Amino acid sequence: MFKLNLKIALRNLWRNKGYTAINILGLSVGMACCLLIFLFIRYQTSFDNNFANASRIFRVVSTWEYPEGIFRSKGTPRPLPPAMREDIKEFEKVAAVQHSSAILKVNLPDGSEKLKVNRAIFFAEPELFEIFNFNWLKGNPSVLNTPNTVVLTDTVARTFFGSAEQAIGQSVIMNQGQPLRVAGVLANMQPNSSFPLNIVVSYKTYRDPNMQSWGSVTSASECYVLLKPGVHPASLQAPISRFLKKYYDGTAPGKEGHLLQPLADLHYNADYGNLAGQIMPRNELYGLAVIGIFLILTACINFVNMATAQAVGRSKEVGIRKVMGSRRKELIVQFLTETLAISVLSLLLACVLAEMALPGLNSLFRENLSFSLFSHPVIFVFMVGLVLLVSFLAGFYPALVISGFSPALAIKNKISQAASGGMGLRRVLVVVQFAITIVLIIGTIVILEQMRYVRNQPLGFDTQAVALVSVPNDSLSRPRFANLRDRITKIPGVTEVSLCDAPPSSMNNNQSSFSYNSTRDETFQINVKFADEHYQRAFGLKLAAGRFLARRDITAEYVVNETLLKKLNVREPADALGKYIVCQGVKAPIVGVVRDFNNMTLRETISPLLLCSRAASYELLAVKMEGKAIMQAMPQVEKTWNEVLPEYVYSSSFMDEQIANYYESERVTGTLFKVFAGVIMFISFIGLFGLISYVATQRTRELAIRKVLGASTAELVQLLNRSFIVMVCCANLVAWPLAYLFVTRWLSQFNYRIELTVWPFALAMLVSITVTLATVTLRSYRAAKTNAIDALKYE
Amino acid sequence: MITIENLQKVYKTEEIETTALNGINMHVAEGEFVSIMGPSGCGKSTLLNVMGLLDKPESGSYRFLDTELLTLRDRDRSAFRKKNMGFVFQNFNLIDELTVFENIELPLIYNKVNASERKKLVNEIIERMNIVNRNKHFPQQLSGGQQQRVAVARALVNRPKLVLADEPTGNLDSAHGNEVMELLCELNEQGTTIVMVTHSAHDASFSNRIVNLKDGHVISEKINKSRSAELI
Structure with a gap:
């Protein structure tokens, strides 16, 4: 039939x-x-769901409540993880992770350099590996209790030393002088993971001036916790609010808060982001x-x-x-x-x-x-x-x-x-x-x-033919900045070179509280950009009043944008000139007002903005070229860079490409x-x-x-x-x-x-x-x- | 009114060629009622279709009131047809989705007659055909005889010079059949020229003249004395 x-x-x-x-x-x-x-x-939904305790794993994230709205960060103050370990009994494990990057050098047995790379590294406490059951090929989490140890994934171990076996006991030199001993090898990370922990350095190796500061938070310091079995996250509200009372005095303009973000949310929540930088x-x-x-x-x-x-x-x-x-x-x-x-x-x-x-x-x-x-x-x-x-x-x-x-x-x-x-x-x-x-x-x-x-929207600055070359900023490299800038300026086709921490429009923005013409902090934060005196010409910024920054290595004067003046109710740009601003502990006068430019993506409005000089914060060399000269000039820029900074690793991108990436x-x-x-x-x-x-x-x-x-x-x-x-x-x-x-x-x-x-x-x-x-x-x-x-x- | 000379029509399929009309000569005078008879496949329907400009012969001449129709372009043929001809089919060919009134109105619409004029003409013909109380009905709600009356009404509403009828009584019982034939006679008497294809000698007896076809030829013609007297 x-x-x-x-x-x-x-x-x-x-x-x-x-x-x-x-x-x-x-x-x-x-x-x-x-x-x-x-x-x-x-x-996309397979991200981060392979961990044994997935339902009990949370990330501690930070919020600040301002009258303008809530500001969020995936980072926590650096002293927070130990304090939580001590104070909140419902947490079985607490682990701090610090995202960073470093120049890593591997030498041959005879002492000559085998390879030198600039890689993302993670300083992590051993507890991280008790919270997340990553697969260890060699060693175990306890090796991260020792300072100056490093754990590599299989692929990295092969690249550095040929094999996982050979890697154990070898040393990797971090940032020109700090030797790390390879003490463990992890199985390769899955591509569908928010944890690209390819190079993990013991947290005890990590040094930062803000190690004990509750007031300074970067999104790179994350804290993960494992709840005790049977503990419901909602029941943690009381312990967390006690914790907040204990460690924050409530005098800051933004009211601090901490939330527990479930592991399953990491890949999807664009408010916070994650270590892998992949959000869907x-x-x-x-x-x-x-x-x-x-x-x-x-x-x-x-x-x-x-x-x-x-x-x-x-x-x-x-x-x-x-x-x-x-x-x-x-x-x-x-x-x-x-x-x-x-x-x-x-x-x-x-x-x-x-x-x-x-x-x-x-x-x-x-x-x-x-x-x-x-x-x-x-x-x-x-x-x-x-x-x-x-x-x-x-x-x-x-x-x-x-x-x-x-x-x-x-x-x-x-x-x-x-x-x-x-x-x-x-x-x-x-x-x-x-x-x-x-x-x-x-x-x-x-x-x-x-x-x-969006593509045709004027951003308020020049995005064409500007290369962004990263520069290392440490005591060894900083003295060479002037020489580097001079030599690159002389390359045919290069019209202007500026040292800065970020281009006008950037995804990485420094927010800071500040006061204007008074001792009291304003109720909103300001976006601070560090730049030298060439920044204006490199990006074609327009002035509304006063002049641009003069040549200084430390902050001695400020340039602000029109939005800031609007928020402060200053009608005439010229009226702001000579007024004092205190920001991050530095008091200096306003010498100029720039016309507004978009400092973030076009999804956001223009923030109030502060431009000032500070050589210690420069991370980029913005190289403005003639449009036709890019092809010839860029190899020269790289060559010059490598000559001036031979022990570092060159990398560059273009401003217009970065902007296109915002709208990916x-x-x-x-x-x-x-x-x-x-x-x-x-x-x-x-x-x-x-x-x-x-x-x-x-x-x-x-x-x-x-x-x-x-x-x-x-x-x-x-x-x-x-x-x-x-x-x-x-x-x-x-x-x-x-x-x-x-x-x-x-x-x-x-x-x-x-x-x-x-x-x-x-x-x-x-x-x-x-x-x-x-x-x-x-x-x-x-x-x-x-x-x-x-x-x-x-x- | 109609002069047909040496019409040739051949149907071709992949395997066979069938000669439907093989040199037909024929004349129809104004006011005449002509029956075309013959066995199945003799070409009588084809002849009728050619006369109605629904089909095109290979060669020959077809003059209607001194106009040669076979050389007309498609558009002119259909314009000529809707102005001068009306059709009555064996299976009525009414549109099921339209009411009696709307079916009858259709040729007027295609002749661009305005609405009030259309209403007048349709009502007139409905009255004449004795189907007044049926004008809101749909074809399926009528008997075969009534349907054919509607079809005849539709053929006439435009006041055509020539009505072509293809076995108009083929699907009707004899009582209804006679009704329709009497209707056609009546029309003929009022001056409409009619050409009818039929199998039935009885129906043919209503006409003035009977043309017999076989294998695409005219084999004989017979004047019907009892009816043609009036004409002469």
Whole structure:
């Protein structure tokens, strides 16, 4: 019986090649996109969930409440971990981790240099490895109790010493003189981890002037805790508030607070970030999942439409089967089998399509790993689930309709259109399908428009042809800064060179409290940038009043921005000149006011800003070049740098590239929308073509009669197209409010955003109507041109 | 009114060529009621379709009131058709989704007659056809005879010079069949030229002249004395 059903199914598919092709094409494209989305979501949700105690692991994060709002950091004051270990009994383990970078040198046995690299390193307490059960190939966590020991991952150990065995007991020289003994080797970190602990130095090796300061927090000092079994994080509110009372005196302008952030939140929460620097906001994952559902829904709608449309053609078979004694259930099973066959065929094609699209996905997300279709059993489960879901979604309703035909009518081929699921349902489905498409079209237009706007938005400073070369800042390198700057300034094509701690627009911003013309701290913080006297020319900053910084190595004067004056209610920039500011313990006069420039991404507003000189904080050399000279000048810059600072490691980037990086997630979102809107449009319109083909076939006789009565081809095409145009218009009406909600929400995250006008909506309508008209006319023209006599003769 | 000379029409499929019309010559005078008879496949429906400009012969000439129709372009053919011709089919060919009124109105719409004029013309013909109380009904709600009346009404509403009928009684029982034939006679008497294809000698007896076809030729013509007297 099954064999016979399959035979009939396959023959039917073959006989209606056109419909089958439309079904399989639409389904497989939709399934392929779903597969890709699933692969990506699976990878993103697999972060940090391999630890034995995952549910009990938390990170302590810091908050400061200002009248303006809450300021957050993933870091904690350096004395916090030992204090918490002492005071909060509900914590089983507490561990401090300090993120840093260092120049590491490995020597050959004869004492000559084998390699020298600038790497991220982590100072960590041994407890960290009791909280997280990383796999130790050599040694154990206790080796981190000793100062001047280092633990490497397998790969790093191989790079440095050839193998894990050979690495043990060897020494690595940190920052030009501090030898570290290799005491352990860890298994390589997984790429889906927020802990890239490739080089871990014992915390006892770590030195910082702020070791005991509760008032100084950098986001690089993190603290992880393991709760005792059975302790609920909510029950820790009381101990933590006691802790806050004990260690903070409440005199600072921002009210300090500490929260416990669950391990499972680390990869997703953009408020705090993590050691790996890879964040995937959950909303984006949800967005992708919704798009995936839309895709599969659109493809299923095609299927339902085509299947119920074809149902009439199958009625005779159903009638005969019923007369022969087939029960309704058996017929349903038979038709579901057919759908299953199509789904499986589509899945096979979808795998091929997905495999072809994988390189694109990898490069889009710039992830250095390859998604693979067959790497995880859960992917198989998903595929099976997808096929079953699609078969059911797409097959069940048509099966119900077809199997419900009355045998007496069916056998005489007298099933009318109304009995076969009717045009009504099909119209609703098409409207849904179009509405989805239109939402995506509008979304795509707005996202691309916003991105174009952001790219063209004047930032208030010059971003073109500026290279940012990092410079080491220690007692050995600092005296050579002047020489380095002089030599690089002389390179042909270089027009200005400035030493600074950060470019005008940066993701790393120093916030500090300050006072203006009084002894009391203001209620908001200020962004402090350290820069020398060349900064203004290097970045093309404009002055509103006074002059720029003069040549000094320490802070002796300040330049502020217009936003600061606005916040301080100073009307005229010139009025601020000569007033005193106290910031980070330094009192100095304001000598100049710069015009506002964007100091963060365009998502944020411009902060109040302070520019001052301080050689001890410079970390960057901003090299402004003539646009044409970049290619020739950059190698020279590197050569000069290496000559002046031979014991350090050179690295550089470009200002405009850095700025482009701020909008990485918008770039990804934009590309995804473009691709998926295209795919959904494709699926919808092949479905549309299928439907119009069917409608045209159904109405052949009517068209013929009308033709005989004198209708022209144009009139007939219009007749067929009208209902589709009405459907598209309905879909637009449904889609607009949805798209509006989505788009305004998305735009609201940008401080600088396009005005939402009516034209993305109008354009989406125009596009949808044009494409629909083109698709439908293609088929209805053919129907209108057919010979009327043929249609009337054979009933 | 109609002069047909040497019409040739061949149907080609992948394997066979069938000659449907093989050099037909024929004349229809204004006001005449002509029946075309012959066995199945003799070409009578094809001839009717050619006369209705629904089909195109390979060669020959077809003049209608001194206009050569076979050389017209598609658009002109359909314009000519909707102005001058009405059709009645064996299976009525009414549109199921439209009411009786709307079905009858259709040719007027395609002839760009304005709405008030359309209403007047349709009501007139509905009255004449004695289907006034049916004008809000859909075709399936009517008997075969009533459906064919509607079809005839639709063919006439435009006041065509020529009505072409393809076995108008083929799907009707004899009582309803006679009703339709009497209707056609009545129209003919009022001056409409009618060409009818039929299998039935009984139906043919209502016409002035009977043309017999076989294998695409006219094999005989017979004047129906009882009816043609009035014409002459």
